[in-house]
Amino acid sequence: MSAAVSHYSKGFWQLTWRRLAMDRVGVVSLIIVLMFFMIILFSAFGLIASDWNHEVAINDAPPDLWGILTDKHTSVIQPSSNNTLSEISEPLPELSVVDPLAEDIAKLRTPIDFSSHIIDPLADTLRDIGYSQYVSTDPTTIEKRTSLPFGGDRWGRDVLKKTIKGTQTSLFVGLTAALLATFLGTLFGAFAGYYGSYIDDTLNWIYSVFNAIPYLLLVLAIAAVLQKRGIATVVLILGLTGWTGVFRLIRAEYMKHRAREYVMAARAFGVSSLRIMFIHILPNVSHIVLVEISILTVAFIKSEVILSFLGFGVAVDDVSWGSMLNDAQSELILGHWWELVAAGGAMALLVTAFSLFTDAIRDALDPKAQGAGA
Amino acid sequence: MLRLTHYLLNRAVSRFCVLCIGSVLSMFMPTSAVHADNGEPKVLRVAFPTAETGFDPARVHDMYSSTINESIFERLLTYDYLARPARLTPMVAESLPKISDDGKTYTFRIKRGIYFSDDSAFSTPRELVAEDFAYSFKRMLDPRLRSPWAFMIEGKIAGLDALVEKAKRNGKFDYDTPIDGLYVVDRYTLRITLNAPDYNFNYIVAHTPFSAVAREVVEHYGEDIMAHPVGTGPYRLKQWIRGARIVLEKRTDYRGMVWDFQSNDKNDDPLIREMEGKRLPLIDRVEIFIIEEAQSSWLAFERNELDYVGIGVFRDKVFEHDGSLKAVWQKQNVRLVQAIDPEITYTFFNFRDPMIGGFSKEKLALRRAIIMAYDRQEEIRVIRKDQAIQANMPIPAGVVGHDPRYRPLNRYDPALANKLLDAFGYRKDKNGWRTLPDGSPLTLKLATGTTAIDRQFNELWKKAMDKIAVHIEFNPGKFADHIKATKACQLQMWGTAWIADYPDGDNFMQLLYGPNTGQSNNGCYESSAFDALYEKANRLPDSPERNHLFLEMTRQMEVDGAWVLGVSRKSNVLVRPWVLGYKRHPILNAPWLYLDIDLTLKQ
Numbered sequence: 014m015s016a017a018v019s020h021y022s023k024g025f026w027q028l029t030w031r032r033l034a035m036d037r038v039g040v041v042s043l044i045i046v047l048m049f050f051m052i053i054l055f056s057a058f059g060l061i062a063s064d065w066n067h068e069v070a071i072n073d074a075p076p077d078l079w080g081i082l083t084d085k086h087t088s089v090i091q092p093s094s095n096n097t098l099s100e101i102s103e104p105l106p107e108l109s110v111v112d113p114l115a116e117d118i119a120k121l122r123t124p125i126d127f128s129s130h131i132i133d134p135l136a137d138t139l140r141d142i143g144y145s146q147y148v149s150t151d152p153t154t155i156e157k158r159t160s161l162p163f164g165g166d167r168w169g170r171d172v173l174k175k176t177i178k179g180t181q182t183s184l185f186v187g188l189t190a191a192l193l194a195t196f197l198g199t200l201f202g203a204f205a206g207y208y209g210s211y212i213d214d215t216l217n218w219i220y221s222v223f224n225a226i227p228y229l230l231l232v233l234a235i236a237a238v239l240q241k242r243g244i245a246t247v248v249l250i251l252g253l254t255g256w257t258g259v260f261r262l263i264r265a266e267y268m269k270h271r272a273r274e275y276v277m278a279a280r281a282f283g284v285s286s287l288r289i290m291f292i293h294i295l296p297n298v299s300h301i302v303l304v305e306i307s308i309l310t311v312a313f314i315k316s317e318v319i320l321s322f323l324g325f326g327v328a329v330d331d332v333s334w335g336s337m338l339n340d341a342q343s344e345l346i347l348g349h350w351w352e353l354v355a356a357g358g359a360m361a362l363l364v365t366a367f368s369l370f371t372d373a374i375r376d377a378l379d380p381k382a383q384g385a386g387a
Numbered sequence: 388m389l390r391l392t393h394y395l396l397n398r399a400v401s402r403f404c405v406l407c408i409g410s411v412l413s414m415f416m417p418t419s420a421v422h423a424d425n426g427e428p429k430v431l432r433v434a435f436p437t438a439e440t441g442f443d444p445a446r447v448h449d450m451y452s453s454t455i456n457e458s459i460f461e462r463l464l465t466y467d468y469l470a471r472p473a474r475l476t477p478m479v480a481e482s483l484p485k486i487s488d489d490g491k492t493y494t495f496r497i498k499r500g501i502y503f504s505d506d507s508a509f510s511t512p513r514e515l516v517a518e519d520f521a522y523s524f525k526r527m528l529d530p531r532l533r534s535p536w537a538f539m540i541e542g543k544i545a546g547l548d549a550l551v552e553k554a555k556r557n558g559k560f561d562y563d564t565p566i567d568g569l570y571v572v573d574r575y576t577l578r579i580t581l582n583a584p585d586y587n588f589n590y591i592v593a594h595t596p597f598s599a600v601a602r603e604v605v606e607h608y609g610e611d612i613m614a615h616p617v618g619t620g621p622y623r624l625k626q627w628i629r630g631a632r633i634v635l636e637k638r639t640d641y642r643g644m645v646w647d648f649q650s651n652d653k654n655d656d657p658l659i660r661e662m663e664g665k666r667l668p669l670i671d672r673v674e675i676f677i678i679e680e681a682q683s684s685w686l687a688f689e690r691n692e693l694d695y696v697g698i699g700v701f702r703d704k705v706f707e708h709d710g711s712l713k714a715v716w717q718k719q720n721v722r723l724v725q726a727i728d729p730e731i732t733y734t735f736f737n738f739r740d741p742m743i744g745g746f747s748k749e750k751l752a753l754r755r756a757i758i759m760a761y762d763r764q765e766e767i768r769v770i771r772k773d774q775a776i777q778a779n780m781p782i783p784a785g786v787v788g789h790d791p792r793y794r795p796l797n798r799y800d801p802a803l804a805n806k807l808l809d810a811f812g813y814r815k816d817k818n819g820w821r822t823l824p825d826g827s828p829l830t831l832k833l834a835t836g837t838t839a840i841d842r843q844f845n846e847l848w849k850k851a852m853d854k855i856a857v858h859i860e861f862n863p864g865k866f867a868d869h870i871k872a873t874k875a876c877q878l879q880m881w882g883t884a885w886i887a888d889y890p891d892g893d894n895f896m897q898l899l900y901g902p903n904t905g906q907s908n909n910g911c912y913e914s915s916a917f918d919a920l921y922e923k924a925n926r927l928p929d930s931p932e933r934n935h936l937f938l939e940m941t942r943q944m945e946v947d948g949a950w951v952l953g954v955s956r957k958s959n960v961l962v963r964p965w966v967l968g969y970k971r972h973p974i975l976n977a978p979w980l981y982l983d984i985d986l987t988l989k990q
Binding site: 072131132133134135138139141142167168242323325328329330336339340342343345346347348 | 681682685686700701703704748751752755768769803806807809810811837839840842843845846848849850861863916939942943946
């Protein structure tokens with residue numbers, strides 16, 4: 014007999030949490046999702062993978078999990094000047110082109126291989142800074158790893174660090190775009206469902222227009238119009254195109270709730286429409302919003318991958334799973350599989366975990382579901 | 388001829404084809420084929436890495452459309468298939484032209500009995516006559532047509548430019564008034580008179596844009612002419628699915644010719660044995676698939692869906708470490724045909740751009756620092772997988788005027804580039820990026836495509852510019868849009884390529900000649916010093932004196948920082964054993980007329 018329990022009924026969120034905790038798959042996927050969130054937090058604050066852009070290994074360094082212990086390095090000569098031509102046995106005839114930079118450059122280096130008549134306006138400066146046609150600064154030797162735990166990419170960057178940085182980009186894009194899309198969908202849905210009549214008609218018309226265009230085409234068209242590449246652009250594209258599903262659900266819910274007694278009562282009290290919509294009704298449909306956010310996050314992570322893969326995604330100095338897959342596609346046929354596996358694996362893991370978590374949370378949020386303490 | 392810098396064009400859709408190209412190809416494979424005279428038709432299947440734009444010889448500017456035109460239309464002269472260096476031979480002319488002593492008058496006699504392929508524009512079979520060439524050459528300068536090849540004859544043919552002036556005033560080009568420069572002596576004789584001696588004129592009339600088109604056809608189809616090529620050549624356009632597939636069919640009424648070529652290269656002996664004495668053309672149908680992703684065309688070749696393919700970046704799939712052909716290919720008797728294309732890639736700077744253009748010392752220093760920061764060796768090694776050699780002159784190897792002794796002025800040296808920028812006041816702002824000397828922000832905008840290979844180039848550029856703390860942005864777009872912006876001097880920087888139209892240095896140096904701005908001078912580079920050298924060279928025949936001028940011009944464009952010179956690509960082509968007679972020609976791009984297929988080997 015537990016008298017304390019019977020004194021009050023448990024709150025909605027408390028019950029939800031109870032139900033979620035009972036779902037083993039849900040908990041595991043929640044832990045995985047949280048792990049990913051930790052990774053992106055660390056990476057966003059520069060604690061890990063901030064040096065993903067460094068070329069630490071040789072080109073296309075193969076993956077080698079033991080390599081981290083043996084830590085093999087090789088010396089790579091980095092020429093500071095390209096002396097790829099064999100030394101000229103026969104001198105060139107004199108040229109009359111005046112190099113305006115000749116003197117400048119000559120000051121930086123020793124004289125050129127033939128005295129040209131062409132005036133170089135920069136000649137003085139170049140001489141000042143030590144230019145020479147023959148002599149170049151000594152090549153530097155740098156140490157590079159021969160293998161990396163997860164392999165290196167084309168330029169010798171660590172694929173593991175790229176994956177972490179890519180996780181940050183992809184998850185950030187997925188979440189913010191989902192929030193934007195859900196916000197728009199909820200807002201429009203609330204107005205359309207609550208007011209009905211011509212507001213509903215107008216919003217429905219916009220919704221139909223968006224829905225009538227094949228999704229990927231719409232996304233690519235907006236990407237082409239926006240021109241400027243970058244994470245913000247991708248978020249904007251996905252957010253602006255992805256709100257339609259949420260809109261339809263929320264609109265239906267608001268139409269239902271509009272006729273409920275508590276709304277009638279509020280209206281009779283003279284509560285303003287905005288207050289009814291967002292203070293009274295919204296909490297009652299919030300579980301739908303929450304589920305939609307998680308569904309859209311997964312969808313947008315995938316969309317970002319597609320966009321970046323097609324070359325409309327993140328900028329060159331950023332990395333995302335999509336851009337990694339894009340990089341990997343031309344390397345795959347040469348047998349460099351590790352970048353594809355790393356990015357694909359990370360994506361598969363997060364998307365699966367997030368989807369399972371979404372399922373679990375949807376079950377948990379359903380007040381009619383049978384669960385502990387219900 | 389303008390060519391893609393990379394071997395791909397930017398089409399988002401193409402990515403899907405990595406997965407689906409196999410099914411697309413099999414979808415297009417004909418189930419019931421048109422049969423040739425004796426049994427099974429000889430069908431050659433090849434891939435283009437970029438979509439065609441159309442088939443009006445005077446108007447198309449890209450190599451791939453022009454390749455199609457090469458086999459549909461005919462010129463006065465063409466090149467010998469086997470002779471190296473490339474040698475001119477007559478095509479529809481009876482012989483090489485009679486040239487007057489002062490080098491100004493060229494008289495061509497056209498073979499009798501050459502007919503255009505049947506078309507609704509003609510009521511009766513239409514014979515090729517001298518007037519057709521007079522018409523076609525005039526058409527190149529029609530202001531309404533805006534031919535990208537006009538520069539090749541502009542100011543050269545007596546009386547023609549007066550016609551152009553008149554057309555600009557009246558708004559209508561007068562094709563009917565005869566001019567001295569293009570005088571039709573009789574039905575089969577054309578006398579061309581030049582304003583000044585031009586030692587490259589024979590090369591010009593051998594160039595695909597200078598093919599004969601029939602006036603009736605041009606007037607019949609009007610604006611739609613790009614889709615209706617009607618020529619006298621061995622093939623006609625059978626089917627055209629834009630951006631996907633082009634089918635050429637052998638003309639049954641083509642006059643034909645006998646394969647009879649000599650070579651001074653012993654390696655060509657088997658080829659000569661294969662082909663000698665055969666009556667051409669032998670290929671009944673050429674099927675061209677547009678496959679933009681190199682990987683897809685490679686896989687299609689592996690699956691035997693293409694008859695030959697350029698190996699591109701797939702060196703590792705073709706060669707053993709010692710450079711020999713892999714056993715898997717040897718077992719299939721696949722042949723490797725190697726050559727270095729007479730081409731260069733380059734990234735131009737727009738000299739009219741307020742940020743990087745102009746001839747002041749600061750701008751010179753900026754451009755040259757950018758050139759010094761870009762690592763071409765890494766481009767060759769990492770992106771091009773050693774399938775290219777560094778270009779040091781605007782004139783590539785194998786073209787008259789190239790000098791292997793020339794050492795470039797602006798060599799890779801980021802440290803020096805930094806010092807140079809420091810010396811000219813390109814200080815760093817609080818974010819670490821360099822500003823212009825007046826303190827305003829400095830941002831480079833490099834035009835680019837959206838394919839995987841474009842991204843690799845962008846990464847390399849980003850790395851290079853980071854070394855000198857110059858901020859760079861990328862402006863993604865379509866090849867065709869970039870070309871349009873380039874011709875209007877609106878792109879700041881873009882990487883492009885040029886392959887020889889004819890094997891003479893002039894064909895490359897004209898890319899930098901001031902008056903060619905808006906046509907082939909992509910960087911809108913107008914240097915009076917360079918132009919003076921160019922004009923001087925233009926008046927000279929091939930000689931050490933002219934070669935020296937080419938060196939001077941090279942030095943001048945380096946001093947001005949006109950281009951980031953790129954590479955010359957190696958053309959390594961894998962050819963299936965049943966394709967007979969294949970050899971890479973430095974100028975001709977459509978070898979189909981000269982090939983045969985051994986159907987028994989193909990079985």
